[in-house]
Amino acid sequence: DAGVTQSPTHLIKTRGQHVTLRCSPISGHKSVSWYQQVLGQGPQFIFQYYEKEERGRGNFPDRFSARQFPNYSSELNVNALLLGDSALYLCASSLLGLDEQYFGPGTRLTVT
Amino acid sequence: KQEVTQIPAALSVPEGENLVLNCSFTDSAIYNLQWFRQDPGKGLTSLLLIQSSQREQTSGRLNASLDKSSGRSTLYIAASQPGDSATYLCAVTKGGGADGLTFGKGTHLIIQP
Numbered sequence A: 001d002a003g004v005t006q007s008p009t010h011l012i013k014t015r016g017q018h019v020t021l022r023c024s025p026i027s028g029h030k031s032v033s034w035y036q037q038v039l040g041q042g043p044q045f046i047f048q049y050y051e052k053e054e055r056g057r058g059n060f061p062d063r064f065s066a067r068q069f070p071n072y073s074s075e076l077n078v079n080a081l082l083l084g085d086s087a088l089y090l091c092a093s094s095l096l097g098l099d100e101q102y103f104g105p106g107t108r109l110t111v112t
Numbered sequence B: 001k002q003e004v005t006q007i008p009a010a011l012s013v014p015e016g017e018n019l020v021l022n023c024s025f026t027d028s029a030i031y032n033l034q035w036f037r038q039d040p041g042k043g044l045t046s047l048l049l050i051q052s053s054q055r056e057q058t059s060g061r062l063n064a065s066l067d068k069s070s071g072r073s074t075l076y077i078a079a080s081q082p083g084d085s086a087t088y089l090c091a092v093t094k095g096g097g098a099d100g101l102t103f104g105k106g107t108h109l110i111i112q113p
Helices: none
Strands: A005-007 A010-013 A019-024 A031-037 A044-050 A053-057 A064-068 A074-078 A087-094 A107-111 B004-007 B010-014 B019-025 B032-038 B044-051 B056-059 B062-067 B072-077 B086-093 B107-112
Touching: A005 A087, A010 A019, A019 A087, A019 A107, A031 A074, A044 A064, A044 A074, A074 A087, B004 B086, B010 B019, B019 B032, B019 B086, B019 B107, B032 B062, B032 B072, B044 B056, B044 B062, B044 B072, B072 B086
Parallel strands: A010 A107, B010 B107
Antiparallel strands: A005 A019, A019 A074, A031 A044, A031 A087, A044 A053, A064 A074, A087 A107, B004 B019, B019 B072, B032 B044, B032 B086, B056 B062, B062 B072, B086 B107
C-alpha cells in the first residue's frame, strides 16, 4: 500500500506570495495533521483534521489555513509568506487522529 | 504547556554498542508516546508507539519504555549498526488530539563503522 504522499517536493517562493501544499493520506485513514519543522528543531503542530472537520490548531498565525476534502486528502495554505516560513512541512495521517501517526516525505519550502 | 526534552542532543558510538536515548515530558497526562526516526532532509518514520497504559514496546533491536508518572521514556537500541545513524525524535499527545503531537528536538545519532 502507498504511504502518505505530499506534493510538491520542493518549492521556492518570494516574500508576500501565497503557497498551497497538498497531502494524500494512507488509504482508509480519516485524519490528517500538518507540522512545520525548521532546521535543528522538532516538528511543530499546525492543524489536525478528522472527517473533514478541524479538530485542533497549533500556535500559528491566521495566515495559515487548511482544509480536508471528501476523499480525506488535505491542503495547507499559507498567505503573505515571510522569510521565517521557510521550513520542511510535514503531513501525517492516522486512522482516528489519536492513534499511530504516519508521516509523509515533506515539502521543503524556501521563501526568498 | 507540554514540553519534551531529549538527552543527549547528539551521540556518536562505535558499531555494535548498545545505547539508550532519553526523553522526558513535563505533563504526565499523555494519551500515548511515539518514537520516530528521521534521516537528513526526509520525513519521519514511526518506530514504536506506547499507549499511556503500557510500560514498554519492542520491535526487533528496539525497545521503548514508558514511566508516565515520572514523565520519562527511553529508547534502547541493541547491537547498533551504521544504518541506525539518524535523528531520533520522541513525541507525546494528549487525549482529544486537539494539540497534536508535541516533539522534542531529537537526538542526533552517529554509529561509527
